[in-house]
Each structure stands twice: as C-alpha cells, then as structure tokens.
Amino acid sequence: ILNVEQSPQSLHVQEGDSTNFTCSFPSSNFYALHWYRWETAKSPEALFVMTLNGDEKKKGRISATLNTKEGYSYLYIKGSQPEDSATYLCAFPTDSNYQLIWGAGTKLIIKP
Amino acid sequence: NAGVTQTPKFRVLKTGQSMTLLCAQDMNHEYMYWYRQDPGMGLRLIHYSVGEGTTAKGEVPDGYNVSRLKKQNFLLGLESAAPSQTSVYFCASQRGADTQYFGPGTRLTVL
Numbered sequence: 001i002l003n004v005e006q007s008p009q010s011l012h013v014q015e016g017d018s019t020n021f022t023c024s025f026p027s028s029n030f031y032a033l034h035w036y037r038w039e040t041a042k043s044p045e046a047l048f049v050m051t052l053n054g055d056e057k058k059k060g061r062i063s064a065t066l067n068t069k070e071g072y073s074y075l076y077i078k079g080s081q082p083e084d085s086a087t088y089l090c091a092f093p094t095d096s097n098y099q100l101i102w103g104a105g106t107k108l109i110i111k112p
Numbered sequence: 113n114a115g116v117t118q119t120p121k122f123r124v125l126k127t128g129q130s131m132t133l134l135c136a137q138d139m140n141h142e143y144m145y146w147y148r149q150d151p152g153m154g155l156r157l158i159h160y161s162v163g164e165g166t167t168a169k170g171e172v173p174d175g176y177n178v179s180r181l182k183k184q185n186f187l188l189g190l191e192s193a194a195p196s197q198t199s200v201y202f203c204a205s206q207r208g209a210d211t212q213y214f215g216p217g218t219r220l221t222v223l
Binding site for chain 1: 143145153154155156157160162170202206209210211212213214215216217
C-alpha cells in the first residue's frame with residue numbers, strides 16, 4: 001500500500017522565524033510530487049509540482065526541494081508571516097497522472 | 113473563468129434521504145475527482161473520472177455513485193444518506209500531470 005507521510009503533524013512558529021517540514025513518499029515508480037496550501041475554511045491551492053530529482057522550486061518566501069532517490073521533499077518558509085498559517089499538504093500520483101495519494105498535512109500556526 | 117464550482121455549498125439531510133452534488137469546471141480538464149475531508153484526516157478519494165463517460169472507484173467509494181455524462185460536469189450521488197457521510201466534500205479537476213484545482217467545498221450534515 002502506497003503511503004505518503006508528513007512530519008511534523010503541527011508546528012507553532014514565531015512570526016519572522018523560518019521553518020521547514022517534510023514529506024516522505026515511495027521512491028520507486030516516481031512520477032511527481034505535489035505541494036498544496038490549505039487555509040482554514042477554504043479549498044486547497046497548488047504550490048508546486050516537482051518532477052526531477054534535485055529540483056528546487058520557489059514562490060516568494062516558500063521553496064521546496066526534492067530527493068526522489070531517498071523519497072523525501074522539504075518545504076521551507078523563510079521569515080514566517082501570519083498569513084502563512086495553513087495546512088500544507090503533499091501528494092504523490094500512483095500512476096502517470098491520476099489518483100493522488102495525499103499526506104495528512106502539516107498544520108502551521110504562526111504566532112505573532 | 114469560474115474554475116471549479118460546486119453546488120450546493122451546504123446541505124442538511126435526514127438519514128435515508130438522497131441527494132446529488134454537482135461539480136462543474138470550465139477549464140476543459142480531462143480528469144475530475146470527488147474527495148471527502150473529515151476532522152483529523154487527510155483528503156480521501158471517493159471516485160474519479162479520467163474522461164467523459166468514464167468513472168472509477170477511489171479509496172472510499174461505498175455509499176456513493178458518480179456520473180460524468182458531460183466533460184465539464186461530475187456528479188456525486190448519495191442514494192441513502194447515513195450519518196457517517198457527514199463531511200466536507202471537495203471536487204477537483206486536473207489537466208494531464210498538472211496540479212489539481214479544487215472547488216470551494218460542500219458541507220453536508222446527515223442527521
């Protein structure tokens with residue numbers, strides 16, 4: 001059974017501090033790794049789709065790295081702001097395009 | 113573009129009643145999905161479709177049926193609602209290996 005694991009489950013970070021969290025996925029039959037941001041009472045929004053080993057993607061203060069050989073991806077947030085508070089989900093396609101397997105998410109809370 | 117829309121936004125049902133949730137997308141995406149999201153759990157796939165006229169079961173399909181008669185619409189049906197189906201339902205669509213685009217969600221309560 002394919003499994004995507006995220007750690008930690010939740011994280012409290014002081015405003016201004018930088019933080020990171022992990023997504024672990026099966027390293028065999030890799031297609032892609034998705035990161036999404038999910039704010040409370042809203043719907044998930046895509047951050048990145050990563051496909052190549054060693055890939056690094058950046059969107060503003062948020063960046064992600066990918067290691068397909070060892071099966072993990074890190075999401076980094078630099079200089080956390082209150083608006084970064086959300087649950088960050090990663091997801092792994094089971095085959096070429098469809099059926100994403102979702103991690104349970106890391107809930108990030110930024111303390112002012 | 114409206115993106116992905118869901119109807120209704122909220123619904124309260126009694127046990128045994130039936131209803132249909134409608135998902136519509138205007139991005140010409142081939143793939144569409146229905147998920148449910150419950151407290152403390154991640155997104156769980158109910159059913160999905162890889163094209164007009166095709167559907168497939170996901171992780172938690174029991175008690176639900178779906179139809180994709182038109183490419184832009186994906187319907188989720190509950191024939192006989194149960195309290196265990198109280199949840200927030202999200203529809204999503206996807207083109208190829210791109211990201212999934214989500215609708216705003218439908219909050220369903222079954223009494």
